Amino acid sequence: MEEITSESWSNKVLQEPAAACFIYSPLCGTCGLAERMLLPMEILYSDISYYKLNINYIPELIKSEKITSVPCLKLFSYGEVKRTIYAFTSVPLLSEEIERFYKLIN
Template sequence: MNTIGRNDIKRMVEGEPLLALSLYTPLCGTCQLARRMLVVLEQLFPDIPFCETDINYIPEQAAAWKIESVPCLLLFAGGEIIGKWYAFHSVPYLYEAIRARLPR
């Protein structure tokens, strides 16, 4: 999973047909567990770029996206949010949730 900075977010979100973006904070234990799940999901969806960024460095964008807490997984299609998850539950849960939102 690639770590992207605040300067690359807009380019990635608008430039990729599909993008999964994980928002986290470094000291969040739940975020670390969520990252492990996302590394597995990245292998299950090889056509979707998975990226992560520290929410502390993008407060304006987090407010625009109405982020309520971390960890948060955002799924973008064509620059628009098509999925937002805060509770990761399990890899199979996330797999089905993402798959259900993919354009057909």
């Protein structure tokens, strides 16, 4: 998962046919767990580009993307939000959500 900044946001995420953006805080224990849950998704759904953003450095994106809490996973297709996930309850449920997104865009 590539760490990006708000400056590289439009060049990376908004141009991708399928992009997953993980928004986190480094002091959030749940965020660390959620990030580990995403590791198998990167292998299973390798056609999706995976990015992560530290919420402390993206105040303008918090407002524009309506991020209400962390951890947050936003799934985009060419800059359009297709899914937003806040609940990282299990790897199988996360996989189902990403599978739905994958089917939606293909």
